[in-house]
Amino acid sequence: MIEFFKIAEITSEENFYTKRIEDVSIPKFTLETSNTSNCNFFVILDCLDPAIDISSPRRHHEDLRIKLIGKDTPEEIEKNLKFITCANKQDFLSCFEIFMQRFNIPGFKPIILIHAHGDKERGLQLPDHSFVTWSELVELFDGLTKQCNGDCTIISGFCHSFELIKHIPKNFKKLPFAFYYGYSSTISAGIIENEMNIIFQSFIDDGGKNLFNILPKLRIKFLSEFDFIMKFLAPALAMAADPKELSKLAPQFSQERIRESVRRGHHGPQGGMDKIIKSLVRNGDLAVNLIEYYMHDTERKAYTLKAVADYFSLIKKRV
Numbered sequence: 001m002i003e004f005f006k007i008a009e010i011t012s013e014e015n016f017y018t019k020r021i022e023d024v025s026i027p028k029f030t031l032e033t034s035n036t037s038n039c040n041f042f043v044i045l046d047c048l049d050p051a052i053d054i055s056s057p058r059r060h061h062e063d064l065r066i067k068l069i070g071k072d073t074p075e076e077i078e079k080n081l082k083f084i085t086c087a088n089k090q091d092f093l094s095c096f097e098i099f100m101q102r103f104n105i106p107g108f109k110p111i112i113l114i115h116a117h118g119d120k121e122r123g124l125q126l127p128d129h130s131f132v133t134w135s136e137l138v139e140l141f142d143g144l145t146k147q148c149n150g151d152c153t154i155i156s157g158f159c160h161s162f163e164l165i166k167h168i169p170k171n172f173k174k175l176p177f178a179f180y181y182g183y184s185s186t187i188s189a190g191i192i193e194n195e196m197n198i199i200f201q202s203f204i205d206d207g208g209k210n211l212f213n214i215l216p217k218l219r220i221k222f223l224s225e226f227d228f229i230m231k232f233l234a235p236a237l238a239m240a241a242d243p244k245e246l247s248k249l250a251p252q253f254s255q256e257r258i259r260e261s262v263r264r265g266h267h268g269p270q271g272g273m274d275k276i277i278k279s280l281v282r283n284g285d286l287a288v289n290l291i292e293y294y295m296h297d298t299e300r301k302a303y304t305l306k307a308v309a310d311y312f313s314l315i316k317k318r319v
Contacts, residue, residue, distance in 0.1 A: 029237050031307040033226040034300070035208040035215075036179050037109045037151040040080060045095060047086045047116035047158075049127035056157075056193040057083070057115040063197070067204050089130040096140045100147055109151040110144075111203075113196065118158040118183075134167035142176030150174070150225075150296020155199065156182040157192045162221045174296055179224045187219055195220050229294050229304060236287045237311060284312040 042064065046057035061083040068077045086092040103110070117125040123133040132140075145152040154177045156164070161182030168176060181199070183192075195218050202211040215222055287308045295301040 029234075029307070029311045031226065031304060033224065034179075035211055035222065035224065036111065036153045036203060037298070039109055039111045039153065039203070041082075041108055041110040042080060043082045043084065043099075043110060043112045045084050045086055045092070045112065045114045045116075047092065047114060047124065047126055054189050054193070056189060056196070059193070060113065060115075060196055060200070064200065067200075071204070086126060088126050088128040089132055092124075092126060092132055093140075096144060099144055103144065103147045106149065108148050109153075110148060111153040111155065112144075113155045113157060114161075115192075116156075116158040118156075118160040118163075120160040120163055124156075124158065124161075134164045137164055138167050138169070138176050141180075142172070145175075145177050145296070150178055150298045150300075152177050153179040154181070155196070156180070157196055159183055159186045162223075165223060173293055175223075175225055175228050178296065178298070178300070179222070181220050181222050183219060184221055191219055225295060225300055226304075229291060232290045232294055233287055233304075233308075236290055237308070240284065240287065240312070240315060284308060287312075 044057050044061050044064075048054075048057065061081070064081060065077060068081065071077075072080075084095055086095060099110070102108070114124070119125055119131065122131040124137060125131055141152070141154055156162075162184040164182060165180070198214060198218065199208075199211060199220070202208050202214065288305065291301060291304050291308065295304060
């Protein structure tokens, strides 16, 4: 399969630590991140009413078709750039059934752009005034992302679409997408159309590299698998480098708290527990286990594991 536009998997370097953790005297941990996967299939879902809504979805489709000329053959562009209208909830659900069948072949890395209306409480609204709830959307995205082996970028170009993040069940060990873009409040159609153009232009021009500088100025919000793993990985790395200082700043990450938690869940002999916990934290096993547990099995996970290995090499030199 030919990728009809190449998006760099790694595009920027970021520090994982919050300001409080940065104050600890530990080596700086850096990880190169991206804001989308290498895309080889693009879908625009038009869930707007053509009788009353502006024609942003069709303009985006035609604009992308023009921009991709020269990036791939006309036949490949036609095959991998799709425009689909959804007049009701059944249309929308049927699209995802088709995606699940089509993405059954390894290697699909889709970007799905959804033009619709959104309601903070009820979810995505279709032209017939039916709704796909946030929980239903989470399940649809999760199934699709698993089918794509963890590589699915969702861009929800409608009001309140970032509300979906609040509806991801806590028992999900991995995000139901790799990258998600959405809006946290009511937004005008003009702003959405403008921001979609900015995002896609960066994807095509430089793989999204410049988008990192632009995103803070846009109304759209962004959550990635990198953001997700940072929440778990940052304290684990800081704990390994300087556990005493970290516990002063964030008592919830003290080894005593970890010891108590492990003992509550461990019903066997307690002898040697302290040594096991110390080894787990200090040699990188905890960080590696977190990555294996919370990240999809993609190149992103490999990059993160490599960054952690490099970090612990620095720690060993300090000991």
